[in-house]
Amino acid sequence: MAIFPFKPSKSRRFDALVQPHLDAMYRFAYRLAGQQQDAEDLVQDVVVKLFPKLDELESVDQLRPWLNRVVYRQFIDQVRRKNRQGDRPLTELIGSEGQADWLDSLESDSVGPDLQLEQSRLGPALERVMMTLTPDQRTLLLLHDVDGWRQEDIAEVLDIPLGTVKSRLHRCRAALRKKLQRELEPTVPAGRVGE
Amino acid sequence: MSCNEIRVNLPAYINDELTAAASERVQKHVAACPACSKRLVSERTLKRELQEQFGVPLPSPDFHSRVLSSARGTVSSGSGWSHRALGGAIAAALALGIGLGIFLNPGSVIDEDAPVVALSQSDADESATGIAEPVEKTVRLAFHSGEALENVTLTLELPPNVEVASWPGQHQLSWQVSLDAGENVLSLPLKLLFPGSGELVARLETGDRQKTFRAPIPDYPQQTAEDPES
Numbered sequence: 183m184a185i186f187p188f189k190p191s192k193s194r195r196f197d198a199l200v201q202p203h204l205d206a207m208y209r210f211a212y213r214l215a216g217q218q219q220d221a222e223d224l225v226q227d228v229v230v231k232l233f234p235k236l237d238e239l240e241s242v243d244q245l246r247p248w249l250n251r252v253v254y255r256q257f258i259d260q261v262r263r264k265n266r267q268g269d270r271p272l273t274e275l276i277g278s279e280g281q282a283d284w285l286d287s288l289e290s291d292s293v294g295p296d297l298q299l300e301q302s303r304l305g306p307a308l309e310r311v312m313m314t315l316t317p318d319q320r321t322l323l324l325l326h327d328v329d330g331w332r333q334e335d336i337a338e339v340l341d342i343p344l345g346t347v348k349s350r351l352h353r354c355r356a357a358l359r360k361k362l363q364r365e366l367e368p369t370v371p372a373g374r375v376g377e
Numbered sequence: 378m379s380c381n382e383i384r385v386n387l388p389a390y391i392n393d394e395l396t397a398a399a400s401e402r403v404q405k406h407v408a409a410c411p412a413c414s415k416r417l418v419s420e421r422t423l424k425r426e427l428q429e430q431f432g433v434p435l436p437s438p439d440f441h442s443r444v445l446s447s448a449r450g451t452v453s454s455g456s457g458w459s460h461r462a463l464g465g466a467i468a469a470a471l472a473l474g475i476g477l478g479i480f481l482n483p484g485s486v487i488d489e490d491a492p493v494v495a496l497s498q499s500d501a502d503e504s505a506t507g508i509a510e511p512v513e514k515t516v517r518l519a520f521h522s523g524e525a526l527e528n529v530t531l532t533l534e535l536p537p538n539v540e541v542a543s544w545p546g547q548h549q550l551s552w553q554v555s556l557d558a559g560e561n562v563l564s565l566p567l568k569l570l571f572p573g574s575g576e577l578v579a580r581l582e583t584g585d586r587q588k589t590f591r592a593p594i595p596d597y598p599q600q601t602a603e604d605p606e607s
Contacts, residue, residue, distance in 0.1 A: 192559065192560065193445075193449050193557045193558060193559045194557050196445075196448065196449075197445050200445070201441060201445065204440070204441055204444060204445075205436070208433075208436045208440065209433045212433045212434070213433070218434050218436065218437075221436070222436055222437060222440055222443075222444070225440075225444055226443070226444045226447055229444050229445065229447070229448045230447055230448045232448070233448035233449065304422070304423075304426045305426070305430070308423075308426055308427070308430060309430055312427075312430075312431070323427070324427065324431050326388065326392065327388065327392070327423075327424045327427050327428070328424075328427050328428045328431050328432070329433075330392060332392065332394045333389065333394060334394075351388065352385060355388060358423075359423075
């Protein structure tokens with residue numbers, strides 16, 4: 183029996199294009215939404231929206247960043263609708279900021295304290311400190327440090343200048359180190375001060 | 378490069394996103410600078426700890442299928458895309474004057490999930506070059522299936538005056554196929570060997586289910602050029 187040369191259906195063409203990227207879209211959506219169910223719903227909303235635009239999808243060269251951009255815009259739209267905040271930027275990630283040359287403006291100690299991190303001590307402290315960062319700072323840091331996104335990829339998907347990504351990542355990390363240092367410093371019980 | 382500049386670049390260095398030259402500068406500096414070397418260890422520790430604590434949980438087991446089927450479901454049930462597409466194929470056929478279309482009868486063997494087939498001519502050789510000259514005509518078969526079906530046997534039966542261009546001399550052909558939920562389109566180049574009547578029979582079989590469709594063969598072109606010697 184020969185293989186019958188069916189022209190792939192619209193569904194099959196769509197699946198072939200999108201399915202290889204679903205997990206990556208989900209991981210990104212999770213970074214944005216912070217919950218598994220919300221992340222799955224976000225991706226589903228995007229995929230439903232994209233199905234009628236198969237021709238456009240087929241013309242995209244780099245599909246993964248393109249899809250992630252759609253995920254990001256969908257997320258921003260949802261947040262805006264929920265918060266009814268109109269055109270006001272909701273996240274630092276999409277806010278505008280003058281970033282001529284961020285390296286020029288760094289202070290000598292701006293890379294954060296020279297904290298010597300011991301993995302065994304980090305556990306709960308790191309989690310506590312991460313929770314003090316804004317969701318946007320956390321997202322940025324995790325995309326880069328945990329998910330391995332290159333700074334250029336982040337800039338492309340979030341549609342912000344590369345310099346802005348660099349400066350924000352840098353400030354996030356400096357803030358994280360500073361807070362970690364405070365968390366990990368040995369504390370003196372209050373009642374014993376001055377003894 | 379100063380220690381400060383090196384330290385700023387350490388995360389990108391660890392992430393393997395520096396240029397080869399920049400990466401080499403960091404390596405050389407770290408090798409010669411104990412403070413930056415310690416800082417590199419510290420950055421790696423932080424990254425490793427972040428990775429351990431802030432991984433992304435796996436999505437639900439049915440995540441892929443649910444998401445993809447929701448996309449198809451919304452479109453087909455909401456806007457009637459499948460039926461519109463099928464209707465379009467038939468409309469095109471009518472415009473070309475051959476008007477072929479077959480639909481399942483109610484209560485058929487494969488019931489509501491069964492494929493629907495529409496047959497339309499999408500291309501034709503309009504020239505009439507002489508008596509009994511083979512003429513190629515491409516027809517589109519659109520099978521509409523309510524569900525995805527694997528291991529479906531598709532059998533075509535052709536009358537003596539017709540063959541599939543790629544399989545000369547054969548009037549019964551079978552293929553093992555998979556059908557998507559929705560429309561499955563096949564462009565089938567037929568060769569009309571000589572004028573004649575007959576029909577194309579398409580039979581789909583899967584498991585114990587079977588359905589047969591019949592469609593008239595496109596007309597053999599009439600002679601339009603006058604022969605001055607006749």
